[in-house]
Amino acid sequence: GAVVSQHPSRVICKSGTSVKIECRSLDFQATTMFWYRQFPKQSLMLMATSNEGSKATYEQGVEKDKFLINHASLTLSTLTVTSAHPEDSSFYICSAPPTVTGLNYGYTFGSGTRLTVV
Amino acid sequence: GDSVTQMEGPVTLSEEAFLTINCTYTATGYPSLFWYVQYPGEGLQLLLKATKADDKGSNKGFEATYRKETTSFHLEKGSVQVSDSAVYFCALTRYVNQGGKLIFGQGTELSVKP
Numbered sequence A: 001g002a003v004v005s006q007h008p009s010r011v012i013c014k015s016g017t018s019v020k021i022e023c024r025s026l027d028f029q030a031t032t033m034f035w036y037r038q039f040p041k042q043s044l045m046l047m048a049t050s051n052e053g054s055k056a057t058y059e060q061g062v063e064k065d066k067f068l069i070n071h072a073s074l075t076l077s078t079l080t081v082t083s084a085h086p087e088d089s090s091f092y093i094c095s096a097p098p099t100v101t102g103l104n105y106g107y108t109f110g111s112g113t114r115l116t117v118v
Numbered sequence B: 001g002d003s004v005t006q007m008e009g010p011v012t013l014s015e016e017a018f019l020t021i022n023c024t025y026t027a028t029g030y031p032s033l034f035w036y037v038q039y040p041g042e043g044l045q046l047l048l049k050a051t052k053a054d055d056k057g058s059n060k061g062f063e064a065t066y067r068k069e070t071t072s073f074h075l076e077k078g079s080v081q082v083s084d085s086a087v088y089f090c091a092l093t094r095y096v097n098q099g100g101k102l103i104f105g106q107g108t109e110l111s112v113k114p
Helices: none
Strands: A004-007 A010-013 A019-025 A032-038 A044-051 A054-058 A067-073 A076-081 A090-096 A113-117 B003-006 B011-014 B019-021 B023-026 B032-038 B044-050 B056-059 B062-065 B075-077 B086-093 B108-113
Touching: A004 A090, A010 A019, A019 A090, A019 A113, A032 A067, A032 A076, A044 A067, A054 A067, A076 A090, B003 B086, B011 B019, B019 B108, B023 B032, B023 B086, B032 B062, B044 B062
Parallel strands: A010 A113, B011 B108
Antiparallel strands: A004 A019, A019 A076, A032 A044, A032 A090, A044 A054, A067 A076, A090 A113, B003 B023, B019 B075, B032 B044, B032 B086, B044 B056, B056 B062, B062 B075, B086 B108
């Protein structure tokens, strides 16, 4: 149980275009989703927390207008990188907390999206 | 704010060597502590966890003990294998039962040679 499906796994886009990344909770309802960004050989940096039915909470220094987060339903959270530039190239990971499934399942992570902006 | 500090990598060991990856944290109260592993090209997997002081988490031969007095959660394994080569992340959360956010250390890359 407690599976988060993240798509796409890899995407290459041109500078100036927008890319949407989806995370779906397959067998539970995720009222909250965390979005992380990981640079090569570096740690995961929390970007924002999405909450179903309300505005996302962004971490300090994260551009809200560039990284649009939407939590439209209890099973879907999306991250849209708008007007992407090469410096946005990174590995993006979503994670659902153990609020519903209990601590035994821990935090559930999507498999990640490798974004390359050319 | 809360933070996690790990020993810098990469760590290179021979097969069957003893492994220690140091992790210390800064947080108020009593956070829950985790070790996650990321194999090449894959997402994060929970390796082990501890939710209170003196708890020992263990899995797949790895162990870590929650030391409140030294604010540490060092990862150990008695005999590493080539298949253990991966990046290891120490993490904490202060609100696990409320779905609080995870704070990660910088990660330590482990390379095990045959």
